[in-house]
Amino acid sequence: MAEDQIKLVKGHVRDVLNDLADALETGKMGDRPKVGLTINGSENGFAVMEEAVRLASQKEAFDIVIIGEEQDWTADYEFYEANSEDETAEVLQKLLDDNTIQGAVTLHHTFPIGVSTVGRVPAQATGKNMYIATTTGTTATVRAEAMVLNAINGVIAAKASGVPNPKVGVLNVDDANTVTRKLKELQENGYDIEFAESGRSDGGNILRGNDIITGQADVVVCDSLTGNILMKLYGAGTTGGQYEAIGDGYGPGIGDGFKDNICIISRASGAPVIANALEYAAQLASGDLAQVSADEYSKAKKAQLDEIREDLQPKQAAAEEEVAAPDHEVVDKEITGVDVLDLDAAVQSLWKEGIYAESGMGCAGPIVLVNTAKEDEAREVITESGFI
Numbered sequence: 001m002a003e004d005q006i007k008l009v010k011g012h013v014r015d016v017l018n019d020l021a022d023a024l025e026t027g028k029m030g031d032r033p034k035v036g037l038t039i040n041g042s043e044n045g046f047a048v049m050e051e052a053v054r055l056a057s058q059k060e061a062f063d064i065v066i067i068g069e070e071q072d073w074t075a076d077y078e079f080y081e082a083n084s085e086d087e088t089a090e091v092l093q094k095l096l097d098d099n100t101i102q103g104a105v106t107l108h109h110t111f112p113i114g115v116s117t118v119g120r121v122p123a124q125a126t127g128k129n130m131y132i133a134t135t136t137g138t139t140a141t142v143r144a145e146a147m148v149l150n151a152i153n154g155v156i157a158a159k160a161s162g163v164p165n166p167k168v169g170v171l172n173v174d175d176a177n178t179v180t181r182k183l184k185e186l187q188e189n190g191y192d193i194e195f196a197e198s199g200r201s202d203g204g205n206i207l208r209g210n211d212i213i214t215g216q217a218d219v220v221v222c223d224s225l226t227g228n229i230l231m232k233l234y235g236a237g238t239t240g241g242q243y244e245a246i247g248d249g250y251g252p253g254i255g256d257g258f259k260d261n262i263c264i265i266s267r268a269s270g271a272p273v274i275a276n277a278l279e280y281a282a283q284l285a286s287g288d289l290a291q292v293s294a295d296e297y298s299k300a301k302k303a304q305l306d307e308i309r310e311d312l313q314p315k316q317a318a319a320e321e322e323v324a325a326p327d328h329e330v331v332d333k334e335i336t337g338v339d340v341l342d343l344d345a346a347v348q349s350l351w352k353e354g355i356y357a358e359s360g361m362g363c364a365g366p367i368v369l370v371n372t373a374k375e376d377e378a379r380e381v382i383t384e385s386g387f388i
Helices: 003-026 045-057 072-076 085-097 143-160 176-188 209-214 224-236 271-286 289-302 305-311 340-352 372-384
Strands: 034-038 063-068 078-081 103-106 115-122 129-138 167-171 219-221 251-254 262-264 333-336 357-362 365-370
Touching (some): 034 045, 034 271, 045 063, 045 271, 063 085, 085 103, 103 271, 115 143, 115 224, 129 143, 129 224, 143 176, 143 219, 143 271, 143 289, 143 305, 176 305, 262 271, 340 365, 340 372, 365 372
Parallel strands (some): 034 103, 103 262, 129 219, 167 219
Antiparallel strands (some): 115 129, 115 251, 333 365
């Protein structure tokens, strides 16, 4: 046997023995994912990155690749030097493209429109993981459309992380009722989505503040600005705001056709959050995030996702019709489920049918008030008009 062939065989034997040793230590067989970490730019300095790597290394379930300015401790890891933001982004993308790393954690990345990140935090009351969909980025420029896509992205992140049937709830923000209604259309059209139930006495699929404390849903759907605030509150709410100590970071960028596993952390993220973010990225790599994303979007499109998105686009306003209010009646029955932006139009639709109604704001959000005797008729009109 030639000397080169002998060296090759010895190399294979060495790799097998190393894999067996890793399997005995971790209980897992097969290649461990490599996760890149960019270390430049933290408000807490390089020391927090060193501590995060030390914490994450204790997991022994994945390998860490360091990208950034050389430090005394970076020699202990696979290391790629990068001394500016542009250089860091270039090196990171190259390592992903050639599969040197299967995931990454970074403080900044420019995602295209259509991609946003899904963060992960433990519910305060139960410690149960919640996927906040979404926390940075812009899935779509129309709010309700973005939130429908955010729900799909949250399901993708949860499934790729090992949650087989995530329960989805929409946070009680503007457009929550419209988004829930459109998600149920997807469900009726064949998309397999399971809805969470609010823990409040009146139930429903719209999540209140209590529900995100108790963790009623696996996936919490909201707009990215609200999600970003939630991540800040959960992460740094106990430390004075300058150091994020809780959670797994702002999560991976997900969108139709986007394939890279790039997870975001904040410049204020502390060592525990950065270490958790590295583990989150490794879980997504092992769960084949890109394939899960492709599968979910394919299923959603078969359930008429594109048509639902089109239906959510702003319609050209028709000429306003003067509608006089019918004779005043006592309004003592609340109809919920109408978005605040549709409230006046919903009242007008009832006036057109000769039903006196008023708008209001109840504990669960916007309400239409009608006389008890007219409730069934009013609900039918509002439903047929598409407001609930």
